[in-house]
Amino acid sequence: MTGSGQRPLLFLDVDGPLIPFGAAPQQYPTYQASPEPQGTGSNPLLARINPKHGPRLAALPCDLVWATTWMADANECIAPRIGLPKLKVVIWPEPSDTDKQDERNRLHWKTRALVDWAAGRSFAWVDDEITNTDRTWVSAHHRGHALLHRVDPRQGLTDCDYAALNEWLQRIIGAPPSLSSPSILYFALEGSRDGRPHFTAPRPLPGETRTPPPWTQPEAQRDPSSYSEDMGMLTVQIDTETEEALAELTSDGRSLADVVRDAIRQAAWRRQEQQARRDAERLAGDPADRAETQAIMHDMDDLRAW
Structure with a gap:
């Protein structure tokens, strides 16, 4: 159970989890948004986003937050495509000398910012670039519960990923996991x-x-x-x-x-x-x-x- 009674956060990346890449292009089905969100015509990769991700993400017992280099554009180009409302967005800090040290230590550039943003609140982070360095650092520096869930960018979010996220989130909020999980x-x-x-x-x-x-x-x-x-x-x-x-x-x-x-x-x-x-x-x-x-x-x- 989360100590504050708040629902856990879910920090969501776009490229990799929602827009799969890295395999042969013909492997990926495409989906037509209706109507097409404004400003998306210049990025053909958006057609790879399965609109079913929206309802599945919304059904998770958490508060969704964009944690992506798309930043506010995720609310303009991604959210309408999959039926999500506008979400909060992590604003990344300006580069600093700490970034160079983190890079040498192989710590992801998002990790510190997400822990700061969560401010002790339990969170799951869904990204395709997470490593055990990030998991170890978060375990040492974050006082709440955290699940750093790496997604295979060649596949994007799968049934197995959703099952893992749902099970962890249900456990954190103290509810019994779904019988289907x-x-x-x-x-x-x-x-x-x-x-x-x-x-x-x-x-x-x-x-x-x-x-x-x-x-x-x-x-x-x-x-x-x-x-x-x-x-x-x-x-x-x-x-x-x-x-x-x-x-x-x-x-x-x-x-x-x-x-x-x-x-x-x-x-x-x-x-x-x-x-x-x-x-x-x-x-x-x-x-x-x-x-x-x-x-x-x-x-x-x-x-x-x-």
Whole structure:
């Protein structure tokens, strides 16, 4: 529950969360606004904004605030397009020497300003450039609850993002989460090693007050400094059956991270085994391959005889 009785804030970026980018242009559907807001004709990327974002954002139990370089233009060009009223806008401070230090420390240029704007009020921040450096800094400098939720800019806000935001916001205001909202697990995704993704243990985001299930407690208590600022966040939806399975798999003392890694490896092994079986069946039914095999066996018999 928020201490002041106020609803949490939700600081919303535009480019990335609402306007996806970074994938092939043909991947993105376009939407025609009716009527077209004034002053938007010069930016064709606005057509990528799904108008369904408006009702979904308005349904979240929070006060929406634009936190974007669009600034006041977001109320002129974005809000009418998705059916939102005019929202408050974060006015970014003038550049200062602190910005240079933050850049060296890899702290996002928005982070200090958003914490100042919130002034202790609980908030969620939705952006495509958030890192664990920002999460750690907010956890140390913001006295309220905070959820720094990174969105994949290639996809924009998805069902999974809305589920994660709704669950956190409902918890903060003290209301029970919607029955339609599945449980959420957060996994840190630490780039890749040898071309393969490397997963670390799940944990609540810094500043979040959720009580994780018993089988997640060891990971929940880990020091945030053990996580790289290069990590992204992978949000996984789980149902009751999956929670029960995880509880069973961790009942012998194994960590949740080990269970998840083993499950991924075993799934990969099963897939490789199935592929090998299909390849063997295909080769067994190929006359040319059978003839080649017989020739090799004949040569081996000659070598053994020699």
